[in-house]
Amino acid sequence: MDSKRLLMMLHEEIQASQGERRHIILFQSDRDYRQVTELIRLHKDTHSSLSSVYDLRLIRGISCPIRNRAELIKHPAVLSIEEDTSINIQLRPRKTVKTSEIVEKTSEGSQFIPWGIQQIKAPDVWKNAKGSRITIGVIDTGIDYYHPDLQASVARGINLLNRSQPPYDDNGHGTHIAGTIAAAGRLGITGVAPKAVIHPVKAFDMNGSAFVSDIVAGIDWCVRSGLDIINMSFGMKTYSRALEEAVINAYQSGTIVVASSGNDGKGAAIDYPARFPSVFSVGATTKVNKVAPFSNRGKRIDIYAPGESIYSCWLHGKYNELSGTSMATAHVSGVIALMLSVRPSLRPQQIKQILRRSATPLTKAKQPEGTEAPGLIHARRAITALLKTNKT
Known part of the structure; x- marks a missing residue:
């Protein structure tokens, strides 16, 4: 050459x-x-x-x-x-929630558990699994390091937009995602896996926009850092060979990549990178256990999780209520962290099979025998299945 x-x-x-x-x-x-x-x-x-x-x-x-x-x-x-090309975080209209509204829902010495985390039965397994020592790269807008619910959950990260600066969040989306995954405040909210460790990767600017090269660099950093899971609550409509190469390399290294399907309400198409086979694709559900109207859906979805009116952490120690497949993705990353804390040797395909088999059906209609239609993620059933096989 x-x-x-x-x-x-x-x-x-x-x-x-x-x-x-x-x-x-x-x-x-x-x-x-x-x-x-x-x-x-x-x-x-x-x-x-x-x-x-x-x-x-x-x-x-x-x-x-x-x-x-x-x-x-x-x-x-x-x-x-x-x-x-540019790529954007996936966000539905937001509702700001005052800190006092969260605190009022807690009794002295207890924590507030958002409805989605309760619905997937995560608290039922905390006596056996809290995500201890499991590392999660959140490629997003950064994180509020000073949020009281996140201080015990955050480790080193990287700011790909300004490498001389820490990955501080100037948007809020990344902080919200991190809270759902691993918040562990004494009086605030509790995340799905409160003992997991978040590594913030700031690839998105204050407007929630990034370039594919920033995402690839973020995946690269997570893989080289030996992280267990990468949470990618964003999407794009067009195919990128560079992005596919990055997630394939992450998958082959044993890193689990979880991504949101998109908020277009489509029944046949989902966003990239969730569309890639080596990625866990996540759709969103409502409080009444139905696919959210805004969520992309269909056979390309691997699993659904709560994504409507999700309470989580926000900038300056506050809280916010957001809806979207981004929020659903955070729930799934948290459950996978719980699973890995029980059995660290699990490979991505094994986890995908367990999640689908243990999921709660979203419709009353019976599925044809032998099929595994995607349902709502169920932490207790997934962890119970792992604990049973550990004993055998």
């Missing part, structure tokens, strides 16, 4: 881009990737344009602004080039 020629092509394209959209370039092999990125590293000082190249090691790729991909794609070392 003439890597020097490719380097000069990249340099010229970046210089000529003049603010054009960034693209993700995947290389044919590890060798091609290593040669190009090493040259980029060596020549950054002499070619200032190369400082805009973003290394995506997990998928053997880079992200950079280019003017025209027609010539670059012809180079034998280049596998594919795609636009580095």
Whole structure:
């Protein structure tokens, strides 16, 4: 491979881009990737344009602004080039909840358990499983480190938008997701897995927007950090080869990826990355055990979880009530943490099978024998199944 020629092509394209959209370039092999990125590293000082190249090691790729991909794609070392498209958190209209409204629901020395966590029977298993030592990367808008319900649940993270800064949340969505998964306040709310450890990965800005390259970098950080679960409460409509490569690599490393199906109320299509087979795809349900009207649904869904009017943590020590498949996804990540704390050796496919078999049916109609239609996640049944097999 003439890597020097490719380097000069990249340099010229970046210089000529003049603010054009960034693209993700995947290389044919590890060798091609290593040669190009090493040259980029060596020549950054002499070619200032190369400082805009973003290394995506997990998928053997880079992200950079280019003017025209027609010539670059012809180079034998280049596998594919795609636009580095934007991706958004999935959010329904919100209702701010005052801290006092939560505190009023608690008795002295007790905690408030939101309805969704009660519905999936998570409190029933806390004597046997609370998610201890299970690590969860929440790729989102960051986290409120100072929220009293999260201080015991948060470990180191990363800010992909500004690597010199901690992953502080300037939106609220990431804090809300983290609260549902693992809140553990003395008087506030309790999450599904209150002993699990959240690692916040800030890939989304204050408006809830990110680029695919930021998500890939976030997945890469989670995999290299050896995290058990990655929560991805966001989605996009268009296919991305780079994003698929990232989740496949995470899956092959044993990391469990959980993603929201989307809030379009569609019956046949769900968002990416939830649509990828190696990801746990999550739909949302209402308080009356029905699929939420806003939730995407259908055979592509692996499991449903509560997603309507979900109370959880918010910025500045407050609370908020949100609806969406994002909230449902957080419940599922929490239950998987409970399962892994009982049996850490579980593989993604095993977990998926147990969750589907132990789920509560969402309709009264009987399913044909041998089928496993997705139902509502049920923590007690899932953990009970694991405890029984542990004894045998």
